[in-house]
Amino acid sequence: MLRILIKPELCAGCKNCQVACLAEHSPSGSVWLADLSGGHGRPRNSVELNSRDLPVPLTCRHCQEPECVTACITGALSKNPATGLVEHDQGRCAGCWMCVMSCPFGMISPEALEKKTAVKCDFCQGRETPRCVEACPTGAICLAEVSPETGNNTTPGEAPKEEGLH
């Protein structure tokens, strides 16, 4: 399965990935027309400084046993069995914030404008290369084929592939 791997040591902190994410999820899709002052919401990824003030790019892992999916009370969140992606159906979301409470990495948030539903990385919905990866000039985030059998975020031992309640 294709996943976005992170190499913080290569990150220059330019935030091109965030601009790319914002643009991709704005009406025009264009970096030129995207409202960077908040009118088109917030990017779904982030670059945060760690305790040594070094930049770390962060984005949803599409976990093997996603805690956001486990916590979802409406069925809005699910893990796609074919792609392994954790998908969010905004139309079903009740804005209860159980997912925000449960993601140990803080990778799902209230949508910044309306604040009525949650929003998370959608892997640019079938785009060949996610826009953030494409925009990264240093290779700090890159696309890689990983085996879903090689591990699981916080579970000791292996669990069967989880697909939420779908």
Place this chain on the structure above:
Amino acid sequence: MKYLILGASAAGLSAVRAIRQLDAGGEITVLSRDRQIYSRCLLPEVLAGRKDPGATRFVPEDFLERHGARWFGGVEATRLLTGEKAVLADTGDKFTYHRLLIATGASSFLPPVENIRKGRQVYGLRNLEDVEAISAAAGKGRGAVIMGGGLVGVDAAAALNERGVSVTIIEAAGHILPLQLDRRAAERYQHIFRKRGMEIITGEMVTRILLDGDDNVTGVELKGGRTIPCALVVAAAGVTPNISLLKDTAVETGRGIRVDEYQETSVADIFAAGDVCESLEAFTKKITTTPIWPLAVQQGRVAGWNMAGARRKPLNNFAFRNSMEFYGLPAVSYGLTEAPGPGYETFTRESGESYKKFILKNGRLRGAILQGDITGAGVYGALIRENIPAGATGEKLFGLTYADFFNQLEDGSFIF
């Protein structure tokens, strides 16, 4: 293998799915008192009139069919016969099993208040039928009294307030949401609720429900002597596990059905999950009931895997977490809401609609409240759950993100 599952909510259906992952051919039967599949957490949305009952279904229409499970809705298991491995239902039918999951949930607890069982307009907020009954009674006007200012009580109050019913919350503690929030965060909600016309009475209890000659509710009397007229009462004083079918069996119970980390009960081949069970909770390290949705799903999954022959433990069993939103103000909290004694440090910050509070002990977080701005809350929850040193104190605590703990496995997974 013949699986029988009692309950078709979070835990029961999660188990169906987990069993099917490991056993393609086993026979799965689900019995539930519920006639519909719905998410109980969404009942306040229905009561408020924001959602239709049909929109509370949390699995796809074809879920049971797709997982090859037979479902009998409106069928309540009344007796467990462990000797012959069978369950008797209120329909008179007998269902046999090789492996049984009890996921019958919990019911509204009715506190010892005079006339509480006699009054005709006293309801819990637990089932779709409760919502229908409350809606019918609320239509008559004259107001509602909510006994208990916990999450269910406040949800009910906000929903009824939105429908134009005049609402009074009676809470025994000094502020509403005493298990979820500290005084400051709760007061911020109380301020909003009062502005919306709700009455909130704290440090008080209902001692008697006042009835007319036909047992219709006319009001409540409080411990301090005050009476409040109302047409209906919502009892929101907690829940009690549905374990009556275990009478005269050897299945060990405390408040709920006692289970081990595999969700197995004291009787072989009988499992329990969700609100009906009690288990070792991760934050308190005590055996307690764990009545939150994420744990019902997770426990159902673990039960399902183990029923199907795997030997798997849960990710964690952390029940001390809450999320909520009232009138556009969200909040998330974990662990302690107040420092319980010396040896703790408390850090708070309040600006505009945002209020944050962190409680540290020996460099480790023991409690967190985020109200207003809840983005990134889960990181604090994970630090509390995993008992990881926060690596920060004072102002720095407010800016913690996963960048501070970044650790990536070969397949891209994050771990702490």
